[in-house]
Every structure is written in C-alpha cells, then in structure tokens.
C-alpha cells in the first residue's frame with residue numbers, strides 16, 4: 408500500500424438491475440481516518456453503491472480498491488475479512504436470534520482472543536444491549552436495532568465502516584445520539600466511516616468531506632462544511 | 648458458560664433417559680421393534696431438521712440419501728464381502744460426496760425451486776435403485792447380511808432398540824453441539840436474512856453446503872441402521888413418499904427443535920400402528936390428527952408446547 412493511496416477508491420463504478428443501470432460510473436475515494444458522507448434523494452443509487460462496495464450487489468463496470476488492492480472480484484466475506492463492514496439499509500438485524508448472538512455473528516470470521524473485550528466495548532457504547540443481551544433482537548425498538556446493527560458491524564473490527572441511512576425512521580433525539588456515536592468511533596477507535604444519507608444536514612455536519620449523488624452519478628463534492636453552505640445543496644437537500 | 652454446557656447436554660440426556668425409561672415399559676418384542684423404528688426415523692429427522700429448521704432450506708429428496716445408506720449395507724457385503732459396518736461407513740462417505748456434488752448447484756436455488764430440484768434428485772436415486780435390478784434386486788428389494796460384531800450375531804428387537812437408541816443419542820448430541828457453535832449461529836442468521844449474513848462475513852453458499860452434507864449423512868446412517876434391523880431392503884425407503892414423510896415429521900414435531908424431531912418421528916411411526924384397529928379409516932384418522940396438530944400447535948408439537956408452558960410460568 409502506497410502512503411498516498413486512499414483506504415477505499417471507487418473508479419467509474421457501474422451497476423445495474425437487469426437492464427436498468429442504477430450507477431453510471433461513480434468515482435470517489437475515502438482516506439484513512441475520514442468521515443465521508445454521500446447524500447442524495449430517493450432512488451439516487453446510494454444503497455446500490457454501498458452494496459456494490461460490500462460485494463452483495465454485482466458491478467457491471469469500473470473498479471474498487473481497498474488499501475491499494477483491487478477487490479472488484481472479491482467475495483463479500485473476503486471483503487469483511489479485509490476490513491470492510493456494512494450496516495445495511497433497514498438494519499437487517501437477525502430478529503429471532505439473541506442480541507448477543509447477533510453481535511457474535513459480527514465476529515464470525517475472527518479467531519483472535521479479543522472478541523470478548525470488543526463485545527464489552529460495544530456494550531460500553533450501547534448499555535441497553537448489554538441489559539437485554541439474552542433477548543431476541545426482534546424485540547428491540549428501531550433506534551436500539553440501529554445500535555445493534557452498528558455494534559454487529561463493529562464486532563468484525565472494521566477499518567472501514569459503511570453505514571446506509573443510520574437515521575432512517577429515528578426520532579430526532581435518537582438521530583443525534585447515533586451520529587454522536589459515529590463520531591466517537593471515528594475519534595476514539597480510529598474507524599474510517601463512509602456514510603450514506605437522505606438526512607443531508609446531519610450527515611454533512613459530521614463529515615470531513617461529502618459527495619452528492621443524483622440519478623446514479625456524482626453531482627458535487629467538497630468539504631462537509633462547504634457543501635452545507637452551498638446554495639444548490641441547501642435548496643435541494645436541506646429545504647432552505 | 649455453565650448454562651451453555653448444560654443446555655448442550657440437556658437434550659441428549661433427556662433422550663437417553665427416555666430410551667432407558669421406556670425399556671422398562673416394553674411388554675413385548677413388537678414394542679421394542681416399533682420403538683427402534685422411532686429412534687431410527689428420529690435420527691434422519693434430526694438431520695433434516697438441521698437443514699430445514701435451522702438453515703431454512705428444504706429438501707424433498709432426503710429419502711434418496713436414506714436409500715444410499717440402506718443399499719450400501721445390502722449391496723457391499725453381498726458383492727464385495729465387506730463387513731456391514733464398513734459398508735455403512737462407505738455408504739456415509741458416498742452420501743457425503745454425492746450431497747457435496749449435488750448441493751453445490753442445487754443450493755443456489757430458493758424456496759419452491761429448491762424443493763423441486765431436491766425432489767428430482769430423490770426420484771433419480773430411487774429410479775436408479777429400482778432399475779439396476781442385477782445389483783439391487785430391483786423393486787423386490789434384497790436381503791441384508793446379519794450384523795456380526797466380534798463373533799457375536801446381533802439379533803433381537805431389544806438389542807436393536809439399544810443400538811438405535813444409542814445412535815439417536817449420539818446424533819442428538821452432535822446436532823446440539825452444531826447448533827450452539829458459530830456454524831449453527833451462522834445457519835440461523837442466513838435463515839433470517841441472507842444479505843445480512845453475507846455482510847457479516849458468512850460464506851452463505853458454504854454454510855448451506857456444509858449443513859446439507861451433514862443432514863444427508865444423518866439420513867444415510869439411519870438408512871443403514873434400518874436395513875440392518877430389517878435384514879431386508881426395498882426401494883420404497885428411497886422414494887418420494889418417504890421424503891415427504893421425513894419432511895412431515897420435521898414440521899409436525901417442530902422446525903428447529905431436536906426434541907421435536909423425536910416427537911414428529913414418534914407420532915408418524917406409532918400412530919399408524921395404533922390405528923390399524925380402525926381398518927379402512929386408518930389413513931383418514933391419521934390425516935385428521937395431523938391436521939388438528941398443525942392447527943392447534945402451529946409451530947410444531949415441541950416448540951408450541953414449550954411456548955405454552957413458558958407463558959403459564961411467566962403469568
């Protein structure tokens with residue numbers, strides 16, 4: 408890995424559902440230590456892009472590299488092993504399984520001795536999960552499920568955390584809480600974050616850099632604060 | 648941790664106690680024989696339940712694997728003079744290899760498509776057994792050499808009761824360990840959401856293939872045991888109706904419940920014996936009882952009763 412290589416580089420990535428192309432050549436990069444936000448409206452292609460990065464959505468063109476190595480053809484579990492963890496859209500926790508089993512599944516590929524201490528770290532971040540760790544995850548509220556989904560992703564010890572609309576369906580207080588946690592992970596644990604959001608304000612507020620995606624193409628990029636101040640962004644995504 | 652250990656052992660211990668306790672209540676050889684048939688079916692059903700109840704994948708072809716195990720102990724000793732135990736082992740290895748080869752393409756399918764593909768596989772095995780009469784005796788079946796261990800001829804319904812009961816306990820113990828292991832967690836996870844399982848790092852295709860092979864081996868061992876108990880094999884144990892019967896036992900007893908597998912097997916083996924007194928109405932009554940069980944205990948016998956008693960205790 409060159410020291411100048413970004414952690415993640417997406418180049419001219421294309422992806423399609425059948426004959427309908429959803430991403431028309433997306434290029435972006437995420438450097439180690441950053442929080443990068445990708446904002447865009449309904450159906451812009453945010454989820455498709457995240458799924459292509461984690462490997463559960465096939466790509467039809469372009470390339471992906473992680474830590475300088477091409478991962479375009481790597482299987483999803485190989486990408487997890489390499490250090491990419493995704494918190495999928497709509498959380499997708501394993502509802503019938505116990506909360507702790509959900510978390511242990513996040514560490515499925517690990518064999519090291521530090522799983523137990525990482526579990527404690529997650530319980531530190533989200534005390535409610537510890538209280539109810541033997542209960543089925545399906546009984547958690549929406550916000551708690553989002554925390555569980557983040558905790559599960561953390562259990563793989565990711566270098567890069569992919570978050571798909573962590574604020575979706577959450578009350579404003581909870582949105583603030585979740586974004587605070589994301590910042591803490593970035594600051595205290597050194598996790599690089601790539602975050603996809605319709606809630607442009609919350610996302611760009613904590614982002615080092617941001618991209619705007621419109622109908623499968625990157626329309627704008629810049630520093631988080633700069634995009635927040637941009638007229639077009641304010642009009643299109645902040646409703647001001 | 649202590650709780651986990653006791654939980655892993657709880658089910659096999661309960662089954663072992665049941666096997667021992669029932670042996671005191673057996674009025675005749677006929678009862679020993681029926682009970683042995685229950686243990687053997689339950690062994691196959693536990694295997695199928697790992698696939699269906701835990702991983703959420705259906706197989707309508709498991710009787711094919713059962714047949715491979717049964718015919719292995721019939722054909723290999725007769726043709727090549729192999730010891731029946733070696734033959735059973737060879738049958739299990741062959742079953743694992745076939746399940747591995749067939750499972751790779753088939754397990755990509757989902758739901759009804761998977762059901763039909765496994766159905767086709769089962770029919771293929773049953774047809775092969777029926778057609779190759781020179782080797783298998785065709786539709787009439789063939790005799791199975793009696794099992795001899797260290798010069799001792801294994802015979803008698805009570806002896807087979809203990810052997811098959813022992814195999815069932817071992818099978819239940821292995822299954823409970825598998826379920827409690829990371830692999831077991833992965834199976835339940837992919838049952839719930841394949842995409843979420845993938846992004847958690849689970850190789851979904853491999854996890855499915857692993858449990859498919861394991862469940863096929865359970866069926867094969869059960870088939871070998873039944874052939875040795877009966878001293879005779881016929882192709883009907885490899886055919887589609889037997890596959891359906893195994894699936895029914897899984898669902899009736901309870902998906903994802905090891906004890907349920909035993910309950911399902913017990914009902915479908917014992918009830919027809921009890922109902923023979925009703926002559927022409929036997930099958931109608933059996934069907935009616937099955938329907939009522941599913942309507943009243945919709946999660947299957949053991950999980951529904953467990954939930955019921957849990958609910959009462961919490962009140």
Ligand SMILES: Nc1ncnc2c1ncn2[C@@H]1O[C@H](COP(=O)(O)OP(=O)(O)OP(=O)(O)O)[C@@H](O)[C@H]1O
Pocket residue numbers: 424429447448449450451452453454455456496605
């Ligand atoms: N499973 C699918 N089959 C067919 N088309 C799909 C599928 N999923 C998404 N699409 C299409 O691909 C495009 C991008 O969808 P995507 O889900 O990536 O958008 P998004 O930015 O995540 O939207 P949202 O903010 O609503 O989640 C949309 O036009 C959508 O209709």
Ligand SMILES: [Mg+2]
Pocket residue numbers: 453454455496572
């Ligand atoms: Mg989306």
